[in-house]
Structures are given as C-alpha cells and as structure tokens.
Amino acid sequence: MAKERDRMSSSTKISWYLANLRNLLVVCVRVFIYCCIHPREFYRLSFYFFSTLNEFYQVSHGALEDFEKTRLCAQMKSHMILARSNVFNAEAFVTRPSETQTLAALVCHLRPRTIFEIGTYNGFTTLHFAYNSPDDCKVYTLDLPPDFELEDERNYSYDDLMVVELSKKNIARRVYKQDPLGRKITELFGDSEKFDFSPYYGKMDVIFIDGNHSYRYVESDTGNAFRMLSPNGVIVWHDYDYIIHRDVFKYLNSLARRHRIYAIRHTRFAIYGKNI
Incomplete structure (x- = not known):
C-alpha cells in the first residue's frame, strides 16, 4: 500500500509539473502574440523582465x-x-x-x-x-x-x-x-x-x-x-x-x-x- 501511494504521489507530482509547463508555454505564446499586436506593451514586459534579472545579478555579481x-x-x-x-x-x-x-x-x-x-x-x-x-x-x-x-x-x-x-x-x-x-x-x-x-x-x-x-x-x-x-x-x-x-x-x-x-x-x- 505504501509503495502504491508513493507511485501515485510521484505520478501526481509529474502530472502537476507537466500541466504547469504546458500553462507556461501557453502564456509565452499568447504574450508574444499580444506584444506583436501591441508593440508598446513589449517595452513594459521588457522592463519587468530586466528588473527581475537585475535583482538576481545584484546577488550573483554584486559586492x-x-x-x-x-x-x-x-x-x-x-x-x-x-x-x-x-x-x-x-x-x-x-x-x-x-x-x-x-x-x-x-x-x-x-x-x-x-x-x-x-x-x-x-x-x-x-x-x-x-x-x-x-x-x-x-x-x-x-x-x-x-x-x-x-x-x-x-x-x-x-x-x-x-x-x-x-x-x-x-x-x-x-x-x-x-x-x-x-x-x-x-x-x-x-x-x-x-x-x-x-x-x-x-x-x-x-x-x-x-x-x-x-x-x-x-x-x-x-x-x-x-x-x-x-x-x-x-x-x-x-x-x-x-x-x-x-x-x-x-x-x-x-x-x-x-x-x-x-x-x-x-x-x-x-x-x-x-x-x-
């Protein structure tokens, strides 16, 4: 029973990750299309992306x-x-x-x-x-x-x-x-x-x-x-x-x-x- 629960838990976890990966891909495609239609919004997206990237850079390369x-x-x-x-x-x-x-x-x-x-x-x-x-x-x-x-x-x-x-x-x-x-x-x-x-x-x-x-x-x-x-x-x-x-x-x-x-x-x- 315990092994069966572990297998079910592992399967559920994999399904959860795959579902979220699918959702991520859907969001990326839809955002890309949206930015193509609304070029100004691409600037805002870039701003937030680079802001987040910069936060990690502060930690990795900042003194x-x-x-x-x-x-x-x-x-x-x-x-x-x-x-x-x-x-x-x-x-x-x-x-x-x-x-x-x-x-x-x-x-x-x-x-x-x-x-x-x-x-x-x-x-x-x-x-x-x-x-x-x-x-x-x-x-x-x-x-x-x-x-x-x-x-x-x-x-x-x-x-x-x-x-x-x-x-x-x-x-x-x-x-x-x-x-x-x-x-x-x-x-x-x-x-x-x-x-x-x-x-x-x-x-x-x-x-x-x-x-x-x-x-x-x-x-x-x-x-x-x-x-x-x-x-x-x-x-x-x-x-x-x-x-x-x-x-x-x-x-x-x-x-x-x-x-x-x-x-x-x-x-x-x-x-x-x-x-x-």
Missing part, C-alpha cells in the same frame, strides 16, 4: 551585503510600520511602488529630523519623505535649476538627459507644491558637483542619492553625503543596477571594499549607516 542581516532590518521587522505611501501614483519606470513603500517605511521607522535628497525630479519621493518623517523634520531637495544649460552631454546617460529635461519642465508642477506638507520641504538648485554642501556637514539623518548616474557624479555625491551625515545617519542610493546604471553598480561595489554597504532586496536601493 554589497544583504540588508536582511542588519540590526536595522530586524528592528523594522519586529513591529508594524504604518508608512504613508500611494503606490497608485508611483511612476514604475522611475521609482517602483515597492521602492516607494520601502523608502516610506525606512523614514517612518528612523524618524529623522533632517533629510537631504540629491535629485528631485517630480518631487514624488520628496513628498514621501515629508509625509513619513516627524512634523519638525526639515527636508532639503537639490536639483538642477530651470535655466541650467548642459556644458557636456557626455557627463549624462540617455535616461539622465530625459530626466533633466522633464525635471526642468515640471519644476512648477512638482507634487508637493499644492500639498500642506510641502512646508517641510526646502528646494535647492545647483549642479551637485559644484554645489556648496558645507552648511549641511554633519547634520543630515537621511541622505538619498538619486541624481546624475555617471561614475564621476555618483562618486562626488557620495563624498558629500558622507560629509553631511550625522553620527547615526544613513545614506540611501537609488539605482544600484548593472543593466541601466552600470556606473552606480560599479562605484558602489568599489566603495564596499571600504565601507559596509547593504543591498535591499526587491529594490534598487543600497544603504549605509555606521550603526545599522
């Missing part, structure tokens, strides 16, 4: 440690964090809904008094900082001025050039402009490589780097971030991915030889903190 091993992660898992985030407003091709929620939860847990963001774009993450930080928190966000003229486009990747142009056009329409919590936000303008960060040295509890993604700028922004960092502060980098932002990936892997930097799963975030 960062796993955020899950930190005390900070354990603390965040130990209680309910009711962060405020609207995933329906997120621009998935800029900041994914899961990343917005992660950032909101991180700020909600850390309760920073000061936040500095390099790279404002449409102000979506900026507003999340304002909503999830204490009432007296000051949020500073730095971006290029509307009259900024590019001196050398070689310092910018294609996606950075697009963001620069969109950001300049949307300065007056940033999402926090009409929000009551916009009072917590101070807009700063300038090229982050030339900007004078000295008034903020040693004072920032959370620093978010999401500006120019070239190696030169990421290195410069990171150097300034370390100088601005408060004793218990954290630095968060966006776009730790090889496929689109190879320079960020290479620089952070290099920096990891000197500092303990952690990759946050299912996001393109990397994080550093002396006491995390």
Whole structure:
C-alpha cells in the first residue's frame, strides 16, 4: 500500500509539473502574440523582465551585503510600520511602488529630523519623505535649476538627459507644491558637483542619492553625503543596477571594499549607516 501511494504521489507530482509547463508555454505564446499586436506593451514586459534579472545579478555579481542581516532590518521587522505611501501614483519606470513603500517605511521607522535628497525630479519621493518623517523634520531637495544649460552631454546617460529635461519642465508642477506638507520641504538648485554642501556637514539623518548616474557624479555625491551625515545617519542610493546604471553598480561595489554597504532586496536601493 505504501509503495502504491508513493507511485501515485510521484505520478501526481509529474502530472502537476507537466500541466504547469504546458500553462507556461501557453502564456509565452499568447504574450508574444499580444506584444506583436501591441508593440508598446513589449517595452513594459521588457522592463519587468530586466528588473527581475537585475535583482538576481545584484546577488550573483554584486559586492554589497544583504540588508536582511542588519540590526536595522530586524528592528523594522519586529513591529508594524504604518508608512504613508500611494503606490497608485508611483511612476514604475522611475521609482517602483515597492521602492516607494520601502523608502516610506525606512523614514517612518528612523524618524529623522533632517533629510537631504540629491535629485528631485517630480518631487514624488520628496513628498514621501515629508509625509513619513516627524512634523519638525526639515527636508532639503537639490536639483538642477530651470535655466541650467548642459556644458557636456557626455557627463549624462540617455535616461539622465530625459530626466533633466522633464525635471526642468515640471519644476512648477512638482507634487508637493499644492500639498500642506510641502512646508517641510526646502528646494535647492545647483549642479551637485559644484554645489556648496558645507552648511549641511554633519547634520543630515537621511541622505538619498538619486541624481546624475555617471561614475564621476555618483562618486562626488557620495563624498558629500558622507560629509553631511550625522553620527547615526544613513545614506540611501537609488539605482544600484548593472543593466541601466552600470556606473552606480560599479562605484558602489568599489566603495564596499571600504565601507559596509547593504543591498535591499526587491529594490534598487543600497544603504549605509555606521550603526545599522
């Protein structure tokens, strides 16, 4: 009887796998046909495919440690964090809904008094900082001025050039402009490589780097971030991915030889903190 049950169980398992394989093939064929009919949807499919592939590449070829091993992660898992985030407003091709929620939860847990963001774009993450930080928190966000003229486009990747142009056009329409919590936000303008960060040295509890993604700028922004960092502060980098932002990936892997930097799963975030 036992052998008969084992044979039946093995047969059932094989049938289950074959059925799922058949379903997978059906889905692949149907999605291929759909993308042929709707070419724009192929871009969205490619985005999600490469995003998933990139997550595996972070683990297989990245030099960062796993955020899950930190005390900070354990603390965040130990209680309910009711962060405020609207995933329906997120621009998935800029900041994914899961990343917005992660950032909101991180700020909600850390309760920073000061936040500095390099790279404002449409102000979506900026507003999340304002909503999830204490009432007296000051949020500073730095971006290029509307009259900024590019001196050398070689310092910018294609996606950075697009963001620069969109950001300049949307300065007056940033999402926090009409929000009551916009009072917590101070807009700063300038090229982050030339900007004078000295008034903020040693004072920032959370620093978010999401500006120019070239190696030169990421290195410069990171150097300034370390100088601005408060004793218990954290630095968060966006776009730790090889496929689109190879320079960020290479620089952070290099920096990891000197500092303990952690990759946050299912996001393109990397994080550093002396006491995390």
